[in-house]
Every structure is written in C-alpha cells, then in structure tokens.
Amino acid sequence: MKNSANKPSWKERLHEIIYEADTKEGKLFDVILLVAIIASIILVMLESVESFDTKYHDQLNISEWVITILFSIEYVLRVITIKKPSKYIFSFFGIIDLLSTIPKYLSFIIIGSHNLAALRALRLLRVFRILKVARYIGASNRLIVALKASRAKILVFLFFVIILCLILGTIMYMIEGEENGFTSIPRSVYWAVVTLTTVGYGDIAPNTPFGQFIASIIMVLGYGIIAIPTGIVSSEMTKHEGSDLDFNTQSCPNCLADRHKENSIFCYNCGDTLNPDERNT
Structure with missing residues (x-):
C-alpha cells in the first residue's frame, strides 16, 4: 500500500503526459497538440490570402495569439518537467518548438516574421508517438x-x-x-x-x-x-530489419532519452526511473 509520500510528484505526472503517449492523458495531450499545430498552420496560410485576411484579420490575429500563448505555456512546461532542461532546450524538438513559438512575438519587431510559424509543421513529426504501432515506430x-x-x-x-x-x-x-x-x-x-x-x-x-x-x-x-x-x-x-520493433514511447525525465524497450523500468542512458509509479518505492 503506497502512502502519499511515495506518490509521483506533479512534475513526474506532467512529464508522463507531455513527453509520453503510453497513457490516455498522454495520447489526448498529443492529439490536442497536433490539432492546434494544424490549426495554426491553416491560420498562417489563410492570413496570406489578401482577400480573406482583409475580411477576417482581427479574428485570425486573435486566434493566432491564443495558439501562440498555448504553445508558449507548453514550452515552459516541457522545460520545467525534466531534471536537465538543457537536454530538451538544445534537442531537435526543443529548437523546433522554440522556433515555432517566437515568430508571433518577433512580429512586433520584424514585419511578416509571424509567417515563419509555418515551421510548426515540423512538430507534426510527433504523430509517430500517437500512432503507437510497432511497425511505424x-x-x-x-x-x-x-x-x-x-x-x-x-x-x-x-x-x-x-x-x-x-x-x-x-x-x-x-x-x-x-x-x-x-x-x-x-x-x-x-x-x-x-x-x-x-x-x-x-x-x-x-x-x-x-x-x-x-x-x-x-x-x-x-x-x-x-x-x-x-x-x-x-x-x-x-x-537492422526487425532489430528495434519493441520500443515504446517512454521518455526519460532526467536525460530525455527515448527508444526504451517495452516494460523497461530504468533508462538505458542514465539509469533513472522511467515509470513515476515505481519512483520512491
């Protein structure tokens, strides 16, 4: 029987939701994220159509700001839920997440820079986490x-x-x-x-x-x-055919290493515990 002291912290739970897709919450988070990414790309495309932008400029601008703020919050949460933030900040997805968030803010300084938000399309690569099918991964x-x-x-x-x-x-x-x-x-x-x-x-x-x-x-x-x-x-x-079909979507909360085998308890890279439920036991 686990007491409250042994329960995973909010950071560990949040990490599991944001970085992994093994739980219902994690999958839901990724689906919402991908929908937001697609919506933001569509908004940028529509804004480039002069006739459409003239008619709905305010609505497009507000919608883009809402999505940008949500992505900014997501970026901050990704940083604070891992033990070594630099591992995420300087990773491929970390750089892409930052580049896809700042264009709207840069639009105050550089006119037209918000169009670079189309870089968010690269974030769609996370679709492999949702399609948790062995042959795809x-x-x-x-x-x-x-x-x-x-x-x-x-x-x-x-x-x-x-x-x-x-x-x-x-x-x-x-x-x-x-x-x-x-x-x-x-x-x-x-x-x-x-x-x-x-x-x-x-x-x-x-x-x-x-x-x-x-x-x-x-x-x-x-x-x-x-x-x-x-x-x-x-x-x-x-x-390498058939050599890596048993990997899951678990991401180490310490070093962000992925590609762990099914049912792994510890990270192969740093040895940290992967499953929050196994922590402090």
Whole structure:
C-alpha cells in the first residue's frame, strides 16, 4: 500500500503526459497538440490570402495569439518537467518548438516574421508517438539508424557528384560558350546540377550538336545517380530489419532519452526511473 509520500510528484505526472503517449492523458495531450499545430498552420496560410485576411484579420490575429500563448505555456512546461532542461532546450524538438513559438512575438519587431510559424509543421513529426504501432515506430527507428550508418557513403557520393558537376559544367562552358547562355563556369555548373538532378528548368539549353550529346548523357546519368543513395540507405535498413520493433514511447525525465524497450523500468542512458509509479518505492 503506497502512502502519499511515495506518490509521483506533479512534475513526474506532467512529464508522463507531455513527453509520453503510453497513457490516455498522454495520447489526448498529443492529439490536442497536433490539432492546434494544424490549426495554426491553416491560420498562417489563410492570413496570406489578401482577400480573406482583409475580411477576417482581427479574428485570425486573435486566434493566432491564443495558439501562440498555448504553445508558449507548453514550452515552459516541457522545460520545467525534466531534471536537465538543457537536454530538451538544445534537442531537435526543443529548437523546433522554440522556433515555432517566437515568430508571433518577433512580429512586433520584424514585419511578416509571424509567417515563419509555418515551421510548426515540423512538430507534426510527433504523430509517430500517437500512432503507437510497432511497425511505424520500428520503421522510423530503422530509418534513423540506417541514415547514420550510411552517412559516410552518402557524403562520398555527394562529393563525387559535386566534382562531376564541376567537370561537366566546365566542359559545357567550353563547348557552348557565352553566345548560347553559358556565360561563366559557375552558371554552367548550375546548368549541370539542374540537368543531372533531372529538374530541367529550361532557362539554359545547349544549341550545338556536341553540347546536346553531352546533355543527353548527363540526363541519362541523372536517373542512375538518383537511385544510388536510395540503395545505400535501403541496404543499411535491411541490416537492422526487425532489430528495434519493441520500443515504446517512454521518455526519460532526467536525460530525455527515448527508444526504451517495452516494460523497461530504468533508462538505458542514465539509469533513472522511467515509470513515476515505481519512483520512491
């Protein structure tokens, strides 16, 4: 029988609601948060429509301020409910949460800065916490691990692509010349990048037969190059297939480490207790 002294503190309970999605309260909090994020993004979009803004400017402004204040309160609560606030403040989501909160305040100083509130779309990444389905969480974890494992190969590949664009751009500058729009090597390299990535803006195009032949080779080469990073990441994901499907949404109240295995009691990173109900027992 637990006495009142052994009950989790309000900070521990609040942490469980805000940072985790294992409880009904946590899931409800995340759903409300995502609805607010989507609503704020819609408000920013509607405000950019001049005719709509002219008619409903005051209502849009008030609504945006209400959401901004709610996000500000949420940010403060996230900071005070963990033992090491810097872990959250300087984390990916901590920075995104701050950047998505301050635009409205900055609008007092910088006109139009409130439009940066569209950054709140990045906060929708938390949808994986609500969709607490093993295959979704596992897939996202495997993707992160695969990207980290393949970053060296991808960097080498990108370095090779940059060199290739420099060489091809220089060649096209020599072949086509200024009269055909290739006025400098940097501009020619820009054309090579656009062509190699199969974007093809069409603002610069080769006119000589030899230049068109080189362009054709670059276009075909572009399709092959696009597939290489995909193959690298896919290979790494295959290596980690099925290795991390048993993680839950628990977040350590001390260091904010996540990706804990189901039924974990202690944090794998710092050893702190994960479940408030197990604390002080």
